[in-house]
Amino acid sequence: MADENLRGGLKAEIDVSPRGSESGHLGAVASHIADEPIAGAISPIVLAGFVPLVEFTAISLLGTAIYLAYVVPDSGFAAYYPLTILGLSAIAVLAFHSIDIYQVQAFRAVVLQFSRMFAAWTSIFMIVFAIVFFARLDGVFSRVWIATWYSLGAVMLFGLRVGLAGLVRTWTHQGRLVRRTAIVGGGEAGASLIQSLEAQADCDLDIIGVFDDRGDGRSPERIAGKVKLGTVTDLVEFARRTRIDLVIFSLPVTAEARILAMLKKLWVLPVDIRLSAHAAQLRFRPRAYSYIGNVPTINVFDRPLADWDVVMKWLFDRVIGSLTLIALSPVLLAVAIAVKLDSRGPVLFRQKRYGFNNELIEVFKFRSMYVDQCDVAASSLVTKGDPRVTRVGRFIRKASLDELPQLFNVVFAGNLSLVGPRPHAMQAKAENRLYDEAVDGYFARHRVKPGITGWAQINGWRGETDTAEKIQRRVEHDLYYIENWSVMFDLLILLKTPLALLKSENAY
Incomplete structure (x- = not known):
């Protein structure tokens, strides 16, 4: 201990x-x-988990292609063939796992890894041939199909491993x-x-x-x-x-x-x-x-998100984000028309904010201020009854509809997540002090991508941050989210966000 x-x-x-x-x-x-x-990192753990999926898919597709081309035209379709293909493909991948060839070190050594893989592949089909022979299943399974699958499968696996070795060498050289x-x-x-x-x-x-x-x-x-x-x-x-x-x-x-x-x-x-x-x-x-x-x-x-967590977060953002963007497209169109009719100027407002690892990113919002009074750096916080805010702007800011274009950041740019610490503008202040001056450890919230909504927002800490205590509470909730992240936690926050918006009193 x-x-x-x-x-x-x-x-x-x-x-x-x-x-x-x-x-x-x-x-x-x-x-x-x-x-x-510097090129982006590739997780060896994710790579080692992805390769078996590729090989399982390739083996299954090869067996299916041979079956459709040779067996079906002569004997018709039989349901036990697809089941056998899936079963043998899974057994092959499990056998490859057992001989420890799903590691980055093994991917580099083509001859060694394939000799072990070929031995395992051959052993599996020897057992299959033995079962077909001793169980007298000659009339059930085509021996030509089995032999062709075995032969072409060995060639295919060798080709895949040669290609993989080349990729690994390239990625290693690129760092x-x-x-x-x-x-x-x-x-x-x-x-x-x-x-x-x-x-x-x-x-x-x-x-x-x-x-x-x-x-x-x-x-x-x-x-x-x-x-x-x-x-x-x-x-x-x-x-x-x-x-x-x-x-x-x-x-x-x-x-x-x-x-x-x-x-x-x-x-x-x-x-x-x-x-x-x-x-x-x-x-x-x-x-x-x-x-x-x-x-x-x-x-x-440990970094908050690594390996498969990064993959899951990426998939969650792209899949759920795309579906949300499609579902809310009528709302986006309606707000865009309202903004355009209410005051002159562009519909969208672009603003530099701090993102992952303190990098500057550009986020999209619906314009909620008069075009000649927009505060790009957010050096002056919006307050209740702020004359810079348009009539439509007051409504969309209160309902957080002005944030909806950030779905473009999530789905297309990838520099925002659906859920995460809210990105703050460069010159945002509390009590005339920049946020990082007002709150200890402020930049720790940038260890993950910022999000459209977050744990702080659904707990009432959204809108005006005119005091150090308000931004302090935001940061505390953001750090709690980072330390306790999971896909289910993201889903919970998304589901609670509409309810949090209805009872919010701090957004102007």
């Missing part, structure tokens, strides 16, 4: 962290690396199948950690550089061949300008004060944070650690 107590203590301290808006000024080397174009990693803490501990990580077989880490607050001889400019790119404050800006997947602390567990000070800056980032234990004298039970190869680490923070 020692490691759980440590993590709990760290998180308890960080929950009351100072604001995370500090921004360092990156040096020339760090800026150059941050500005290099899409590696975890871009930053090391926090230089000196001997940092050098030892880097050397241990790079010595791992099939290491999937790309160590970008080292960040350390110390500027003396204990933290030189180059550690184990890696350049020191700046301080921990610089790492926050660096991770917002380029893709960082993993941060590993090389500091010993005993340096708790230094670790806490650094984590208070880093926890707002959507990255995995690990504390290296490879050189620690204090040892827990092996199962207390997570391992990178054989290097033990302690999990401090």
Whole structure:
């Protein structure tokens, strides 16, 4: 339980962290690396789960095609053939799983993986032939169909694996199948950690550089061949300008004060944070650690959404978002006509807001203000009876109909989710202070994509945020949502949103 107590203590301290808006000024080397174009990451877990689905589908379609081309014209349709095809396809994929060839490392080794796959594929069909022979099913199943499926299936599987190996090599070269990693803490501990990580077989880490607050001889400019790119404050800006997947602390567990000070800056980032234990004298039970190869680490923070969660969230947004957009298209058309007839100017209003990982995105809204009084930066909050708001604008803002065009952001641009922390305008303020100045840990809400609606909104925290207490409550609800996300939670929030809009009193 020692490691759980440590993590709990760290998180308890960080929950009351100072604001995370500090921004360092990156040096020339760090800026150059941050500005290099980087392809998006591909989750090895998702890839390893997707390949069996592809192979199951391919095997089934091949068996079906041979059946339709050879058996059906001569013997007609028989229901037991499709059932057999599905059953044997599933057995084949399960057999491939049992010989451990659904891993990224196996995908790279074409000869080794296919020799094992071919052995399993051959074993399955030998058993099938034996069953057909000994059970005297010659008149039930076509032996030509079975033999053709076996032969063409082997060729097809080999082709698929060759193609997959090529894709994996390309994605690896592009950096899409590696975890871009930053090391926090230089000196001997940092050098030892880097050397241990790079010595791992099939290491999937790309160590970008080292960040350390110390500027003396204990933290030189180059550690184990890696350049020191700046301080921990610089790492926050660096991770917002380029893709960082993993941060590993090389500091010993005993340096708790230094670790806490650094984590208070880093926890707002959507990255995995690990504390290296490879050189620690204090040892827990092996199962207390997570391992990178054989290097033990302690999990401090995990990114909120990773692997299959990202896929599920993406599917939820695109499928439900598209259906919602179609269902509400008459409402969108009616509001657009009303806005156009009420005052001159464009129907839609575009506004820069902060999105995932503090990136600037452009969101769409129905224009609710007079065109010559629109406040693009939202430097002045809309208040009750605000003269800048049009007649139609007052109604659509009260009913949140002005937000409906953000469905275009969800379905087409992909920079918004249906559910998530609401994106705030760049200059939005509470009590004349920018939100990140008014609320501690404000930027932690940007660890996931922002949403059209959210947990804060259905709990009454929408509309005017003229006090620090109001934005504080929003952030608290946003962080609760991030820590407890699930598809069912998103669905619950969506279903409750119309009811929350009916009883809202804070939207002007």
